[in-house]
Amino acid sequence: MAPTSMAQALNAALRDAIAEDERVVVFGEDVGKLGGVFRITDGLQDAFGEDRCFDTPLAESGIAGFAVGMAMAGFRPVVEMQFDAFAFPAFEQVVSHVAKMRNRTRGAVALPMVIRIPFAGGIGGVEHHCDSSEAYYAHTPGLKVVTPSGAADAYSLLREAIEDPDPVVFLEPKKLYWSKEDVELPVTTEPIGRAAIRRRGRDATLIAYGPSVPLAMESAAAAAEEGWDVQVVDVRSLVPFDDETVTAAVRETGRCVVVQEAQGFAGVAAEIAARVQERCFHSLSAPVLRVSGFDVPYPPPKLEHSHLPNVDRVLDALARLQWDDQPDVKWLDAREGAA
Amino acid sequence: MEVSTVEWLPSSSPVQLPDPNHPAPEPSRLLAAYRAMVVGRRFDAQATTLTKQGRLAVYPSSRGQEACQVGAALSIGAQDWLFPTYRDSVALVTRGIDPVEVLTLLRGDWHCGYDVPSTRTAPQCTPLATQTLHAVGLAHGEARKGRDTVALALIGDGATSEGDFHEALNFAAVFRAPVVFLVQNNGYAISVPLAKQSVAPSLAHKGIGYGVRSEQVDGNDAAAVLSVLDTAVAHARSGGGPFLVEAHTYRMEAHTNADDAGRYRSPDEVEQWRQRDPIDRQERQLRESGHLDDTAVEQIAAEAEEFAVQVRSRMQAEPSTDPADLFRHVYAEPTPQLTEQLAQLRAEQEAL
Ligand SMILES: Cc1ncc(C[n+]2csc(CCOP(=O)(O)OP(=O)(O)O)c2C)c(N)n1
Numbered sequence: 309m310a311p312t313s314m315a316q317a318l319n320a321a322l323r324d325a326i327a328e329d330e331r332v333v334v335f336g337e338d339v340g341k342l343g344g345v346f347r348i349t350d351g352l353q354d355a356f357g358e359d360r361c362f363d364t365p366l367a368e369s370g371i372a373g374f375a376v377g378m379a380m381a382g383f384r385p386v387v388e389m390q391f392d393a394f395a396f397p398a399f400e401q402v403v404s405h406v407a408k409m410r411n412r413t414r415g416a417v418a419l420p421m422v423i424r425i426p427f428a429g430g431i432g433g434v435e436h437h438c439d440s441s442e443a444y445y446a447h448t449p450g451l452k453v454v455t456p457s458g459a460a461d462a463y464s465l466l467r468e469a470i471e472d473p474d475p476v477v478f479l480e481p482k483k484l485y486w487s488k489e490d491v492e493l494p495v496t497t498e499p500i501g502r503a504a505i506r507r508r509g510r511d512a513t514l515i516a517y518g519p520s521v522p523l524a525m526e527s528a529a530a531a532a533e534e535g536w537d538v539q540v541v542d543v544r545s546l547v548p549f550d551d552e553t554v555t556a557a558v559r560e561t562g563r564c565v566v567v568q569e570a571q572g573f574a575g576v577a578a579e580i581a582a583r584v585q586e587r588c589f590h591s592l593s594a595p596v597l598r599v600s601g602f603d604v605p606y607p608p609p610k611l612e613h614s615h616l617p618n619v620d621r622v623l624d625a626l627a628r629l630q631w632d633d634q635p636d637v638k639w640l641d642a643r644e645g646a647a
Numbered sequence: 648m649e650v651s652t653v654e655w656l657p658s659s660s661p662v663q664l665p666d667p668n669h670p671a672p673e674p675s676r677l678l679a680a681y682r683a684m685v686v687g688r689r690f691d692a693q694a695t696t697l698t699k700q701g702r703l704a705v706y707p708s709s710r711g712q713e714a715c716q717v718g719a720a721l722s723i724g725a726q727d728w729l730f731p732t733y734r735d736s737v738a739l740v741t742r743g744i745d746p747v748e749v750l751t752l753l754r755g756d757w758h759c760g761y762d763v764p765s766t767r768t769a770p771q772c773t774p775l776a777t778q779t780l781h782a783v784g785l786a787h788g789e790a791r792k793g794r795d796t797v798a799l800a801l802i803g804d805g806a807t808s809e810g811d812f813h814e815a816l817n818f819a820a821v822f823r824a825p826v827v828f829l830v831q832n833n834g835y836a837i838s839v840p841l842a843k844q845s846v847a848p849s850l851a852h853k854g855i856g857y858g859v860r861s862e863q864v865d866g867n868d869a870a871a872v873l874s875v876l877d878t879a880v881a882h883a884r885s886g887g888g889p890f891l892v893e894a895h896t897y898r899m900e901a902h903t904n905a906d907d908a909g910r911y912r913s914p915d916e917v918e919q920w921r922q923r924d925p926i927d928r929q930e931r932q933l934r935e936s937g938h939l940d941d942t943a944v945e946q947i948a949a950e951a952e953e954f955a956v957q958v959r960s961r962m963q964a965e966p967s968t969d970p971a972d973l974f975r976h977v978y979a980e981p982t983p984q985l986t987e988q989l990a991q992l993r994a995e996q997e998a999l
Contacts, residue, residue: 375784
């Protein structure tokens with residue numbers, strides 16, 4: 309077992325996939341000589357040549373549309389979008405073509421391709437470098453959407469995404485690129501479509517994904533000091549979503565908080581909260597709460613700490629889980645304020 | 648690679664035949680093009696009629712653009728790929744695709760009715776210019792597999808303003824992909840005339856800035872269209888890289904049957920283009936050169952009529968649809984959520 313960063317694990321996954329499958333091609337902006345701005349493709353061009361890892365002109369729609377054509381010709385493109393917000397020019401290709409080709413051709417044309425996107429914040433990035441874009445993709449039928457929270461999962465999920473017969477949007481929480489985990493590569497973790505229990509607990513269940521998983525773990529540790537035994541679920545695969553594991557984990561505790569870094573309105577946490585409430589109502593001792601970023605454009609570096617969910621915000625939500633069977637004062641106050 | 652921008656610039660006016668740089672196609676091909684144009688126009692008219700009968704949701708006619716439609720289909724081989732738009736049904740029919748399968752999209756029983764891999768024809772594309780990038784990626788992929796496939800991407804004049812067209816030209820040039828872009832400049836993007844779309848000297852000139860060899864052609868002269876496309880396809884196939892062709896033509900009908908072209912263009916203008924009708928012109932030329940006579944013209948017209956009769960009768964049958972298809976091809980395997988939703992739909996239908 310060696311301490312391995314998520315960036316190293318992703319690099320190893322690409323390396324192994326290129327070596328094992330001649331159909332795999334990696335391309336995007338600066339992925340060649342430079343190895344990508346986050347160095348995820350470091351050394352791939354040297355090792356495998358320009359045919360297997362190459363720079364494209366600087367045009368994201370071009371990258372996505374070109375990948376569609378290469379997939380139609382039998383390749384397995386793994387494209388890199390440089391940053392979340394810079395994947396937006398490719399949005400039309402992703403939504404109108406990548407996601408729909410299998411459907412409109414009744415299964416005759418599949419597009420096995422991976423769109424890797426460094427996403428979310430917490431790195432002190434300036435404008436347009438910290439967006440959380442998962443809800444846009446998760447809302448689009450035909451795409452699979454996964455996000456790892458550690459090195460082992462990063463390796464395993466990326467290998468699986470490349471082998472997947474469907475297009476996968478692979479969201480890499482950039483603040484976790486350099487966090488390390490003891491892992492022996494290659495490694496196989498739970499498949500796409502499965503969530504994982506990261507910590508067992510009996511009192512409440514925190515549901516998180518990608519960049520919020522370490523926060524959920526930290527919060528669970530802090531909650532333990534307050535006397536709450538908190539369970540943590542790492543969703544891993546936003547689409548397909550693992551209702552089975554998530555609902556079982558909530559039924560075990562009867563209380564649930566969903567944590568996401570993204571702005572909250574119409575977000576993935578809202579979807580998860582709704583699903584949990586629909587499926588677990590009779591096991592719930594309190595309403596399902598959400599902890600998220602605020603509904604504001606991603607803030608400048610000196611303000612991001614006020615926006616991003618932190619341990620206190622999670623503990624506050626845990627505290628509001630009606631442990632004393634009383635209604636949540638937060639909403640009571642709001643009602644009285646309105647009156 | 649040495650690129651002479653002068654050589655790669657389009658001619659100052661659209662190529663018409665005879666032209667010293669563009670050999671006339673063989674009479675047999677011209678005759679085949681004539682036949683396909685006549686059949687294509689009859690098919691097009693039949694499709695418009697089917698909208699009136701409620702058999703098609705909508706139909707974008709290519710009447711007047713037959714030389715481009717047929718030229719596109721006849722300039723590439725069965726091993727090549729075609730990337731058509733919503734307006735290119737006549738090109739697909741000319742390519743030999745079952746006309747009823749072509750009309751499936753517009754009839755509304757599925758988004759694409761023909762088999763894409765075996766016809767080597769991409770689904771007709773509605774989001775403007777997006778298909779041009781697929782053509783480039785496919786052409787590059789085929790070239791890397793050592794095949795001499797050419798991808799032909801069709802696009803309208805308005806769509807040349809879209810970013811994807813420019814990204815496609817640039818990608819194609821940088822990767823030297825064997826792609827031919829055929830712009831059918833039919834004067835309008837729905838109601839917006841070319842003058843409001845672009846003030847470039849020609850749309851063909853848009854290629855040169857990207858290092859893409861370009862040409863413009865009289866798009867109502869089938870012989871010229873074929874000849875220029877032959878050059879373009881040969882250039883791409885032999886490793887010369889992409890080629891952009893702008894064909895000047897005119898959309899005789901409204902944008903679709905749902906559009907009212909009288910709001911944005913004059914009957915005079917339409918009448919002027921009627922004088923340049925591509926089928927009349929081709930017929931005249933073939934008669935003059937002795938390759939066509941009254942008997943052949945009548946025979947081809949009868950063939951076209953028979954084609955339309957077949958389409959009409961086959962389109963009278965109500966297509967069968969299966970609501971379970973909604974869930975079948977979203978992913979290779981349905982997600983648990985889709986499996987649940989299919990069960991819900993089944994229950995709803997059983998309750999009926
Ligand atoms: C991205 C996008 N924007 C808008 C439309 C709506 N639309 C459909 S056809 C059309 C006009 C296109 O004109 P042109 O490219 O000249 O082709 P033509 O229809 O004349 O063949 C428009 C605006 C669309 N299909 N896709």
